[in-house]
Amino acid sequence: MTLNVSTILLNNYVANKYREGNIMKGKIKWYNDKKGYGFISGDDDKDIFIHNTNVPEGISLKEDDEVEYTVETTDKGLNAVNLSLL
Numbered sequence: 001m002t003l004n005v006s007t008i009l010l011n012n013y014v015a016n017k018y019r020e021g022n023i024m025k026g027k028i029k030w031y032n033d034k035k036g037y038g039f040i041s042g043d044d045d046k047d048i049f050i051h052n053t054n055v056p057e058g059i060s061l062k063e064d065d066e067v068e069y070t071v072e073t074t075d076k077g078l079n080a081v082n083l084s085l086l
Contacts, residue, residue: 027066028050
């Protein structure tokens, strides 16, 4: 795996801001049920990807819904997990 500067900076940012287990808050920026994904706008205005596999069964996400979540880092960026509506 080749690391570039942006990957290193993102990993450092994630390590400091999104420590594993830290509960974050944000709002749904947009979510498409048919496509099965969307984005959360975090308190710091950073966009966090959300996939339908991380949305609890029975919950329908709509724009501007307030949510809590934790973040994991993938090779594609930040991913919201353990999501719940506020």
